Amino acid sequence: MTFTEPDPGVGLITMNRPERLNAINPDMLMDFEALFTGLAQDETIRVLILTGAGRGFCSGADLNEAMANRDSEAFADPEHFLRIAQERYAGLILGLRAIPQPVIAAVNGAAAGAGMNLALACDIRLASTTARFAEAFVKRGLHVDWGGTYFLPRVVGMARACELIFTGDAIDAEEALRLGLVSAVHPPERLLPAARELARRIAAGPPLAIRLAKRALYHNQEADLRAALEFETFAQNVCLETEDAREGLRAFVEKRAPVFRGR
Numbered sequence: 001m002t003f004t005e006p007d008p009g010v011g012l013i014t015m016n017r018p019e020r021l022n023a024i025n026p027d028m029l030m031d032f033e034a035l036f037t038g039l040a041q042d043e044t045i046r047v048l049i050l051t052g053a054g055r056g057f058c059s060g061a062d063l064n065e066a067m068a069n070r071d072s073e074a075f076a077d078p079e080h081f082l083r084i085a086q087e088r089y090a091g092l093i094l095g096l097r098a099i100p101q102p103v104i105a106a107v108n109g110a111a112a113g114a115g116m117n118l119a120l121a122c123d124i125r126l127a128s129t130t131a132r133f134a135e136a137f138v139k140r141g142l143h144v145d146w147g148g149t150y151f152l153p154r155v156v157g158m159a160r161a162c163e164l165i166f167t168g169d170a171i172d173a174e175e176a177l178r179l180g181l182v183s184a185v186h187p188p189e190r191l192l193p194a195a196r197e198l199a200r201r202i203a204a205g206p207p208l209a210i211r212l213a214k215r216a217l218y219h220n221q222e223a224d225l226r227a228a229l230e231f232e233t234f235a236q237n238v239c240l241e242t243e244d245a246r247e248g249l250r251a252f253v254e255k256r257a258p259v260f261r262g263r
Contacts, residue, residue: 001031002053007196009046009203011039011101018054021110023062024118029088036095043262046203046210048099049195050122051106057131058115060146061089089114093147096121097218100211102202106195107131107182112170117144120151120181123214124198127173127182128191134170154221155180206244206260209235 002014013035015022039045052058096103096118105122113136119125135152137144144165152161156179164171173185186194202210212235220228239245243263251258 001028001035003035005045007200007203009044010196010199011045011048012196013048013050014053015051015058016053017062018052018056020062020064021056021059021112022052022054022115023059023064024092024114025062026088029092032092032095036099039099039101043207045101046205046207046262047199048101048103049106049192049199050103050118051108051192051195054109055130056109056115057105057107057111058118059110060113060115060118060136089146093117093121100214102210102214104195104199106191107133107173108188108191110134112136113140114146114148117146117148117151120155121147125182126191126195126198127176127185128188129173129185130188131173131176131182131185132170133176133181134168135165136168136170138166139168204260206239206242206248206258207262208242208244209239212238 002016004012004014006012015024015028017023017025017028039048102124103122105119105125107119107125107127109128109130110132111119112132112134116133116135119133135144135148137148148165149161152164155161156164160179163169171179171181173182176182177185184194216228216231216235219231223231244258244260247260248258
């Protein structure tokens with residue numbers, strides 16, 4: 001996995017196992033864990049883009065590597081191995097939601113199985129015309145994991161989620177756009193530029209307000225109206241104490257674009 005900063009305040013995470021369609025193995029999991037730990041305290045990176053190297057976004061967990069090591073000590077107790085693996089996979093998904101920066105998935109190719117759910121765990125999704133999405137677990141005799149049964153019904157509705165999960169059928173980028181899985185579809189050469197343009201727009205905003213908004217959106221997804229309003233009031237009171245809020249109000253009165261400094 002690589003991490004670069006292509007624009008000020010924008011971090012680009014590239015899953016870099018193109019020969020395996022960026023299937024996630026233990027090394028990549030450790031890379032994600034270390035990155036999320038650093039990003040949690042990083043106030044200079046305001047927004048993230050997640051994409052894959054080569055022709056795939058992510059083909060999920062690397063089952064070939066797991067099968068190649070099936071005789072190793074780690075597989076001596078399969079139940080223990082699967083329990084630990086699931087905890088680490090869950091940690092990756094929870095980490096994406098816990099980091100304060102908004103995350104844009106730039107889905108450049110196949111997003112299959114856990115790779116589809118990795119994209120669903122991101123806050124915003126853009127797709128290339130070559131992207132395909134599949135909850136392919138049933139085709140391997142497996143149950144959906146990495147949050148698929150949580151994310152997918154919330155995005156496309158229960159009936160469509162059932163169809164996609166029960167069949168494991170793949171859908172193309174245009175169908176993903178129609179279902180609301182992605183916000184926009186771009187030609188392959190325009191995907192990253194479009195993701196960077198969107199990231200720059202977000203990075204230009206007030207970082208504290210945006211980070212609190214991310215927390216509020218997911219907190220309030222599970223809350224009743226009263227609790228949602230209370231959380232919004234808390235977040236607004238925090239923002240009102242910032243220099244960015246004062247700058248935003250001054251800029252509105254003075255009819256100019258605000259300059260947010262993250263204070």
